[in-house]
Amino acid sequence: MDAKNKTVVIVGAGFYGAVMAERFANAAGCRVVLLEKRGHIGGNSWSCADPETGIEEHVYGPHIFHTSDERVWEYINRFTAFNGYRHTVWAARQGKVYPLPFGLAAINLLMGKRWSPQEAEAWVLEEAAKEGIHTPQNLEEKALSLIGRPLYEAFVKEYTEKHWGRKATELPAYIISRLPVRYTYNVGYYKDVWQGIPVEGYGRLFGRMLEHPNIEVRLEADYAEHRDTLPEHRWLIYTGAIDQFFGFRHGRLGWRSVRFDRQVLDVPDYQGTAVLNECDGAVAYTRTHEFKHFTPERRFDRTVVYREFSFSPSEADDVYYPIRTPEDQALLAKYEAEAAALPKVHFGGRLGSYAYLDMDQAIAAALTAFDQLAGD
Ligand SMILES: Cc1cc2nc3c(=O)[nH]c(=O)nc-3n(C[C@H](O)[C@H](O)[C@H](O)COP(=O)(O)OP(=O)(O)OC[C@H]3O[C@@H](n4cnc5c(N)ncnc54)[C@H](O)[C@@H]3O)c2cc1C
Numbered sequence: 034m035d036a037k038n039k040t041v042v043i044v045g046a047g048f049y050g051a052v053m054a055e056r057f058a059n060a061a062g063c064r065v066v067l068l069e070k071r072g073h074i075g076g077n078s079w080s081c082a083d084p085e086t087g088i089e090e091h092v093y094g095p096h097i098f099h100t101s102d103e104r105v106w107e108y109i110n111r112f113t114a115f116n117g118y119r120h121t122v123w124a125a126r127q128g129k130v131y132p133l134p135f136g137l138a139a140i141n142l143l144m145g146k147r148w149s150p151q152e153a154e155a156w157v158l159e160e161a162a163k164e165g166i167h168t169p170q171n172l173e174e175k176a177l178s179l180i181g182r183p184l185y186e187a188f189v190k191e192y193t194e195k196h197w198g199r200k201a202t203e204l205p206a207y208i209i210s211r212l213p214v215r216y217t218y219n220v221g222y223y224k225d226v227w228q229g230i231p232v233e234g235y236g237r238l239f240g241r242m243l244e245h246p247n248i249e250v251r252l253e254a255d256y257a258e259h260r261d262t263l264p265e266h267r268w269l270i271y272t273g274a275i276d277q278f279f280g281f282r283h284g285r286l287g288w289r290s291v292r293f294d295r296q297v298l299d300v301p302d303y304q305g306t307a308v309l310n311e312c313d314g315a316v317a318y319t320r321t322h323e324f325k326h327f328t329p330e331r332r333f334d335r336t337v338v339y340r341e342f343s344f345s346p347s348e349a350d351d352v353y354y355p356i357r358t359p360e361d362q363a364l365l366a367k368y369e370a371e372a373a374a375l376p377k378v379h380f381g382g383r384l385g386s387y388a389y390l391d392m393d394q395a396i397a398a399a400l401t402a403f404d405q406l407a408g409d
Pocket residue numbers: 044045046047048049050068069070071075076077078093094095096097098099254255256257272273274291353354381382383384390391392393395
């Protein structure tokens with residue numbers, strides 16, 4: 034095989050790009066040139082130890098690995114062990130704290146009751162039926178039709194409006210497809226079989242994935258600025274934003290972003306849990322993250338907390354959550370049609386496919402795409 038056929042250029046060193054790089058180097062024996070515009074690998078999943086406190090910080094927001102996909106679990110365990118952390122989320126509202134997702138504990142605390150699973154379910158169904166909404170026209174109506182007004186107003190309305198920066202009545206109904214209510218006292222946030230945090234952090238995990246003599250990582254290398262200096266290649270795998278790749282020629286896809294205010298506090302424990310949602314609209318931030326709780330096997334005297342604020346990104350900002358309005362979907366279809374016409378360019382990952390993907394979904398999609406591309 035000539036050099037061109039043995040070379041793959043990958044843009045973006047998040048999970049999608051890193052899996053592709055690792056597979057093309059290890060399983061296909063290719064040379065990989067991996068461009069990453071940031072100064073580190075790992076994409077939004079990256080974490081690193083704070084030099085001051087030693088606490089592992091998830092710089093782009095908390096990342097808990099969870100999956101029920103055996104292939105993904107087997108694959109990722111080649112590069113790291115996990116600590117078995119199982120995630121819980123708590124919600125503060127009007128001076129009280131409740132466990133999420135909605136379950137018997139949250140319902141009984143909210144209503145001051147000791148309902149059985151059957152009683153709680155009957156109450157939720159009755160509250161939802163009271164609304165009489167059969168064809169929801171917006172997010173508020175959809176939520177009311179699923180869980181009724183008391184739960185919606187307590188835990189969904191103001192939090193959702195902060196997160197999306199719009200009234201729930203102005204948000205499209207499709208943003209929520211379901212609002213699961215668990216009629217048990219199980220407060221585990223994820224139901225997946227395997228869950229945890231990489232014991233040495235995500236930075237080390239990505240380092241191991243990309244440790245191969247065939248993989249050349251170029252940091253602070255934006256594709257737009259380096260496209261003319263790349264070696265001839267068999268595939269370009271692009272995990273940056275699809276609209277940006279085409280110079281936004283049809284317009285910009287809609288995203289919501291978050292930013293974090295960081296504090297190091299001289300207390301051993303600030304809030305007693307990793308993630309606390311703020312359901313009250315009067316509190317400007319949506320969540321507080323306290324990273325030390327992700328690694329209960331390690332001891333620290335101090336703590337690091339991030340407060341998360343949502344905002345609408347400008348051109349220079351990183352993007353986080355795809356909005357996916359019908360207008361966005363129509364725009365995406367235009368870019369996808371152009372992408373399909375490009376020979377030997379593959380788009381993937383959350384930015385390349387304009388989709389919210391959990392880490393295990395990004396890995397699974399990359400493994401599947403590799404099998405296809407390696408054979409072509
Ligand atoms: C706040 C938040 C919390 C999350 N928490 C979880 C969680 O707990 N569990 C979970 O499973 N998932 C979580 N996720 C999802 C997780 O972040 C994604 O699954 C993951 O980032 C997908 O990897 P990716 O490679 O597709 O994208 P990314 O990680 O975004 O990687 C893309 C990379 O491409 C680079 N890039 C972009 N454009 C260019 C360019 N032009 N040139 C060079 N490089 C470029 C970017 O800098 C970036 O490093 C969370 C997401 C968010 C927003």
